[in-house]
Amino acid sequence: MPDMAVPRVVIVGGGFGGLNAARALRRAPLRVTLIDRRNHHLFQPLLYQVATAALNPSDIATPIRRILRRQENTEVVLAEVMGIDVPGKRVLLRDGVLPYDFLVIATGATHAYFGHDEWAEHAPGLKTIEDAIEIRRRVLLSYEAAEREPDAARREEWLTFVVVGGGPTGVELAGALVEIARHVLARDFRRIDPRTARVVLVEAGPRILPAYAPELSEKATARLRRMGCEVLLGTPVTQVGAGGVTAGERRIGSRCVIWAAGVAPSPIARSLGVPLDRVGRVKVDPDLSVPGAPEVFVIGDLAAVNDPQGRPIPGLAQPAIQGGRHAARQILRTLRGEPREPFRYRDKGTLATIGRNAAVAEIGRLKTEGFFAWLLWLLVHIFMLIGFRNRVLVLAEWAWTYLRYERGARLITGEVHELLAGTEAPRSGSRERSAAESGRG
Amino acid sequence: MPDMAVPRVVIVGGGFGGLNAARALRRAPLRVTLIDRRNHHLFQPLLYQVATAALNPSDIATPIRRILRRQENTEVVLAEVMGIDVPGKRVLLRDGVLPYDFLVIATGATHAYFGHDEWAEHAPGLKTIEDAIEIRRRVLLSYEAAEREPDAARREEWLTFVVVGGGPTGVELAGALVEIARHVLARDFRRIDPRTARVVLVEAGPRILPAYAPELSEKATARLRRMGCEVLLGTPVTQVGAGGVTAGERRIGSRCVIWAAGVAPSPIARSLGVPLDRVGRVKVDPDLSVPGAPEVFVIGDLAAVNDPQGRPIPGLAQPAIQGGRHAARQILRTLRGEPREPFRYRDKGTLATIGRNAAVAEIGRLKTEGFFAWLLWLLVHIFMLIGFRNRVLVLAEWAWTYLRYERGARLITGEVHELLAGTEAPRSGSRERSAAESGRG
Numbered sequence: 072m073p074d075m076a077v078p079r080v081v082i083v084g085g086g087f088g089g090l091n092a093a094r095a096l097r098r099a100p101l102r103v104t105l106i107d108r109r110n111h112h113l114f115q116p117l118l119y120q121v122a123t124a125a126l127n128p129s130d131i132a133t134p135i136r137r138i139l140r141r142q143e144n145t146e147v148v149l150a151e152v153m154g155i156d157v158p159g160k161r162v163l164l165r166d167g168v169l170p171y172d173f174l175v176i177a178t179g180a181t182h183a184y185f186g187h188d189e190w191a192e193h194a195p196g197l198k199t200i201e202d203a204i205e206i207r208r209r210v211l212l213s214y215e216a217a218e219r220e221p222d223a224a225r226r227e228e229w230l231t232f233v234v235v236g237g238g239p240t241g242v243e244l245a246g247a248l249v250e251i252a253r254h255v256l257a258r259d260f261r262r263i264d265p266r267t268a269r270v271v272l273v274e275a276g277p278r279i280l281p282a283y284a285p286e287l288s289e290k291a292t293a294r295l296r297r298m299g300c301e302v303l304l305g306t307p308v309t310q311v312g313a314g315g316v317t318a319g320e321r322r323i324g325s326r327c328v329i330w331a332a333g334v335a336p337s338p339i340a341r342s343l344g345v346p347l348d349r350v351g352r353v354k355v356d357p358d359l360s361v362p363g364a365p366e367v368f369v370i371g372d373l374a375a376v377n378d379p380q381g382r383p384i385p386g387l388a389q390p391a392i393q394g395g396r397h398a399a400r401q402i403l404r405t406l407r408g409e410p411r412e413p414f415r416y417r418d419k420g421t422l423a424t425i426g427r428n429a430a431v432a433e434i435g436r437l438k439t440e441g442f443f444a445w446l447l448w449l450l451v452h453i454f455m456l457i458g459f460r461n462r463v464l465v466l467a468e469w470a471w472t473y474l475r476y477e478r479g480a481r482l483i484t485g486e487v488h489e490l491l492a493g494t495e496a497p498r499s500g501s502r503e504r505s506a507a508e509s510g511r512g
Numbered sequence: 513m514p515d516m517a518v519p520r521v522v523i524v525g526g527g528f529g530g531l532n533a534a535r536a537l538r539r540a541p542l543r544v545t546l547i548d549r550r551n552h553h554l555f556q557p558l559l560y561q562v563a564t565a566a567l568n569p570s571d572i573a574t575p576i577r578r579i580l581r582r583q584e585n586t587e588v589v590l591a592e593v594m595g596i597d598v599p600g601k602r603v604l605l606r607d608g609v610l611p612y613d614f615l616v617i618a619t620g621a622t623h624a625y626f627g628h629d630e631w632a633e634h635a636p637g638l639k640t641i642e643d644a645i646e647i648r649r650r651v652l653l654s655y656e657a658a659e660r661e662p663d664a665a666r667r668e669e670w671l672t673f674v675v676v677g678g679g680p681t682g683v684e685l686a687g688a689l690v691e692i693a694r695h696v697l698a699r700d701f702r703r704i705d706p707r708t709a710r711v712v713l714v715e716a717g718p719r720i721l722p723a724y725a726p727e728l729s730e731k732a733t734a735r736l737r738r739m740g741c742e743v744l745l746g747t748p749v750t751q752v753g754a755g756g757v758t759a760g761e762r763r764i765g766s767r768c769v770i771w772a773a774g775v776a777p778s779p780i781a782r783s784l785g786v787p788l789d790r791v792g793r794v795k796v797d798p799d800l801s802v803p804g805a806p807e808v809f810v811i812g813d814l815a816a817v818n819d820p821q822g823r824p825i826p827g828l829a830q831p832a833i834q835g836g837r838h839a840a841r842q843i844l845r846t847l848r849g850e851p852r853e854p855f856r857y858r859d860k861g862t863l864a865t866i867g868r869n870a871a872v873a874e875i876g877r878l879k880t881e882g883f884f885a886w887l888l889w890l891l892v893h894i895f896m897l898i899g900f901r902n903r904v905l906v907l908a909e910w911a912w913t914y915l916r917y918e919r920g921a922r923l924i925t926g927e928v929h930e931l932l933a934g935t936e937a938p939r940s941g942s943r944e945r946s947a948a949e950s951g952r953g
Contacts, residue, residue: 110652110924127568129921136700137922146702149656200925211551215590259577261587460912460920467908471901479901480570481578483551484642 077102080402081162081171083152083339085112085135088177088371088391093145095399099406103145104169106162110134110149113200114456116388117465119240121203122329123210123247124255124478128200130465133457152178154342157364163342173366173402176339176353177395180372180386183335183350190311194233194328197240204484206329210248211483213327214256217263224324230268231325233316235308236332237274238281239423242291244329245272246426249300254476270300271325273318275307275332280423280431282385283438287431290440294425308332334386336373343367348375357413358401359394365411368401370394376414384416388455393417422448427473518543521843522603522612524593524780526553526576528829529618529812532836534586540844544586545610547603551575551590554641555897557829558906560681562644563770564651564688565696565919569641571906574898593619595783598805604783614807614843617780617794618836621813621827624776624791631752635769638681645925647770651689652924654768655697658704665765671709672766674757676749677773678715679722680864683732685770686713687867690741695917711741712766714759716748716773721864721872723826724879728872731881735866749773775827777814784808789816798854799842800835806852809842811835817855825857829896834858863889868914 078101082089085107093105111132120126136147151165155174162169182196195205210232217229232252234245252268259265272279272295278288279295279302292302303318310317315325336351345361346354352375353361359374361367371391376384384390397414404411420434424445432444449469456462468479519542523530526548534546552573561567577588592606596615603610623637636646651673658670673693675686693709700706713720713736719729720736720743733743744759751758756766777792786802787795793816794802800815802808812832817825825831838855845852861875865886873885890910897903909920 110656110922127570127921128925129568129923132923134700134922140700148660149653150660200923204925212590215551219589219591259575259581460916460918464905464908464920467905475901477901479905480568481551481575482570482573482641484569484645 078172078406079104079170080173080175081106081169082175082177083107083162084177084179084371085109085147086115086177086179086371086391087388088179088395089175090135090138091392091395092175092177092368092370092399093139093142093395095396096402097142097144099144099399099403101144101402101406103142104148104171105135105139105145106148106150106152106164106169107135108149108151109199110136111200112138112457114461115198116452116455118197118200118203119243119247121200121480122197122206122244123251124207124480124482125247125472126465126468127480128204130461130468131456132200133461138457152339154339155367157343157361157367160366171366173368173405175368175370175395175398175402176343176373177369177371177391178337178339178373179391180334180336182330183333184330185333187311190330193313194235194311194316194330196330197244198334207480208483208485209327210251211481214260214263214265214268215483216326218260219262226263227269228315228324229326230263230265231315231323231327232268232270233318233323233325233328234270234272235311235316235328235330237272237276237279237302237304238331239421241272241274241331242279242295243424244331245270245295245300245302246298246424246429249295249298250426250476251478253299255478255481271303271318271323272300273303273306273308273316273323275305277305279304283421283423283431283433287433287438287440291423291425291431294429294440298426334372340369340373343369358411359398359414360401360411365405368398370398376416378416378418385421387421389419390416422451424448519613519847520545520611521614521616522547522610523616523618524548524603525618525620525812526550526588527556527618527620527812527832529620529832529836530616531576531579532833533616533618533809533811533840534580534583534836536837536840537843538583538585540585540840540847542585542843542847544583545589545612546576546580546586547589547591547593547605547610548576549590549592550640551577552641553579553898555902556639557893557896559638559641559644560684560688562641562921563638563647563685564692565648565921565923566688566913567906567909568921569645571902571909572897573641574902579898593780595780596808598784598802598808601807612807614809614846616809616811616836616839616843617784617814618810618812618832619778619780619814620832621775621777623771624774625771626774628752631771634754635676635752635757635771637771638685639775648921649924649926650768651692652922655701655704655706655709656924657767659701660703667704668710669756669765670767671704671706672756672764672768673709673711674759674764674766674769675711675713676752676757676769676771678713678717678720678743678745679772680862682713682715682772683720683736684865685772686711686736686741686743687739687865687870690736690739691867691917692919694740696919696922712744712759712764713741714744714747714749714757714764716746718746720745724862724864724872724874728874728879728881732864732866732872735870735881739867775813781810781814784810799852800839800855801842801852806846809839811839817857819857819859826862828862830860831857863892865889 080103082105114131117131154163184190220226248270256265280288306319353369372386424430430444430448431440521544523546555572558572595604625631661667689711697706721729747760794810813827865871871885871889872881
């Protein structure tokens with residue numbers, strides 16, 4: 072039986088924040104419970120590579136249980152958290168309750184459609200492995216449907232890919248989609264030429280990569296356009312449907328729209344009963360604890376935190392990692408009777424890829440774009456991956472992708488006829504016309 | 513426009529048979545169309561390794577389009593075939609028709625539950641990538657549920673894995689499940705000891721691996737038992753439900769039953785309007801064509817063919833590969849005005865793994881079991897894999913699995929709470945009892 076006198080730390084969420092909080096407590100005289108509704112930690116910075124068939128799901132997903140298996144004071148529970156009972160110091164699960172002495176909430180963010188939840192069906196976002204597999208499926212099926220579509224206008228819709236949102240995920244997705252069209256699939260079809268596919272990146276603000284220096288945004292825009300990607304700036308999307316999007320004044324016909332525009336904090340924040348900021352993040356105290364509940368910490372994307380210059384900290388891996396470690400340190404200080412410290416975010420720099428041989432990097436005063444930034448991006452991401460196995464396999468997949476212009480994970484799973492049913496019947500069709508030639512007989 | 517005077521060969525199915533038929537026609541003056549309802553060719557002999565988390569889906573699945581992309585006379589169509597109109601020489605698709613001059617049917621087999629289709633829900637079979645992912649999910653979730661289950665008897669049910677059917681797939685699955693329990697997961701849990709898990713292989717006939725020599729069946733049985741697998745022989749399964757199976761006289765409580773017992777030919781056979789054998793395979797002429805329709809060939813698992821000794825040819829990769837090449841050759845002979853040849857199956861031997869360092873092999877008169885057979889199994893399967901990339905990655909994954917007793921693809925996708933909801937509420941539960949300690953609060 073576990074010793075009930077030992078304080079219990081519950082961590083909700085096995086992302087960068089939660090996992091680093093747990094690891095930082097590995098030698099502490101505590102009972103640590105990490106709860107997640109998935110069995111795996113996901114390396115989100117490379118999720119777009121699963122969505123674009125360059126990597127396998129398991130290359131970037133590792134069982135949380137495996138990562139923490141040598142950590143004797145920690146158990147991992149697969150469960151869904153419905154809310155927090157702050158006065159009762161209990162986590163409310165879908166099928167139970169879990170008492171805590173200290174709580175670290177690291178449940179991150181999900182997609183936000185700015186009040187248009189009906190857009191979700193037509194424009195999936197990219198937060199989970201399942202999302203990535205669904206996007207990969209839609210992208211690959213669009214080419215299959217185009218190959219079968221006899222009507223030129225409709226074929227063009229199948230061959231138009233719209234990415235909404237010019238943050239790092241949108242830029243990386245758009246770059247990868249252009250490469251798939253121009254190189255990977257170039258010779259695989261008989262009736263269509265994938266190189267004629269359109270990839271459109273739509274950004275509502277005045278520039279892509281708004282968290283970066285303006286000159287890097289410009290360079291990234293120029294690079295994307297040189298690659299063959301259309302970049303629309305200052306163009307808010309006002310409508311999303313089965314047939315495409317309305318972006319600014321124009322209508323873009325597309326059967327494959329991907330949402331990379333907005334994220335919203337996990338709804339668990341509301342159950343805390345404390346003030347939230349405009350987008351729904353918890354207004355934490357300087358030590359990342361919840362006002363009035365010093366035993367509860369909120370870290371990562373769910374916490375509204377500013378950097379020393381008063382600018383909000385972006386929703387990236389580094390702030391979550393540092394937040395997790397900070398929360399763990401404050402728990403240990405509290406147990407030793409020491410005062411809390413304020414959280415200070417150390418910006419280690421940001422990186423985003425645009426495509427083969429191209430990335431942007433901003434590290435302190437260094438701002439660079441091109442091959443060097445791309446190499447840096449590769450090294451940093453290989454280094455950050457959890458597990459030797461993943462590093463080796465991801466390097467092997469990247470080498471393959473690089474050398475052969477080939478993407479190894481071009482797998483469509485699930486029943487295909489439902490999505491293909493979207494192919495329209497030709498206006499005139501003789502019964503003898505073949506399906507392969509006409510889409511429908 | 514394609515030249516309509518060129519004869520059109522339609523191949524239905526992109527498995528071993530269909531793919532080899534298409535490849536054998538690569539230089540022929542024909543229009544070849546390969547239809548499959550999936551975008552990928554699946555290397556089925558290694559599918560059980562996806563189900564047991566050793567390999568990734570895309571390690572053994574390659575886009576058919578990619579395999580055939582240099583073959584100028586061939587197009588690949590993603591479509592679902594509903595039947596064949598033999599007199600009209602047309603393939604009936606879900607959404608169209610496709611005329612042919614020659615047809616090769618290579619749609620293979622699916623699971624059969626001996627008239628008990630209601631068992632499918634509780635005992636998934638293993639034929640597709642989706643099946644493998646579902647089985648992987650059930651196996652991994654069983655351990656998660658056991659970790660949360662307070663009731664000892666129910667916990668034991670979660671930790672009992674039943675494999676129905678002692679053919680190669682059943683034997684390979686059972687061996688891999690034992691390894692997962694004894695080695696891979698051994699240290700990952702806090703409340704259960706995965707090494708106490710039971711793996712039961714149930715075979716209705718008098719011996720496992722009935723297609724092999726009796727002494728190899730005996731050796732395989734002994735090896736499985738030494739590893740810790742229960743092997744029940746002469747034990748037909750008479751009932752399958754949510755709580756387990758009835759095998760012979762006994763009831764085995766289990767929450768994870770896998771079906772490897774029976775296969776049935778694809779239902780497309782019935783649409784041909786020709787005599788089928790007892791299990792539903794097409795009684796083909798000696799040249800593998802359909803009686804009365806010499807332009808239609810049936811190959812692989814769907815064809816009822818005997819070897820020169822009059823014994824039925826087993827449903828393995830080799831007969832399908834040889835059948836595909838044979839059908840292609842007969843089409844070319846017919847076009848040249850040459851007479852048809854009868855199909856002669858050349859038995860190149862059979863192999864099956866039992867677990868780490870152990871396999872059985874029967875090649876001509878050579879019958880062997882143990883490390884040498886295992887090494888042979890490894891080499892043959894690496895050699896047969898399509899694509900350099902897959903060979904490298906599968907070798908890397910196997911090396912990892914071998915050296916570290918680790919399985920890299922331990923990913924549970926989809927919503928987990930539905931399956932976990934199967935965890936029963938404890939008989940007595942105080943509200944303060946934690947979910948992690950009690951399964952339900």
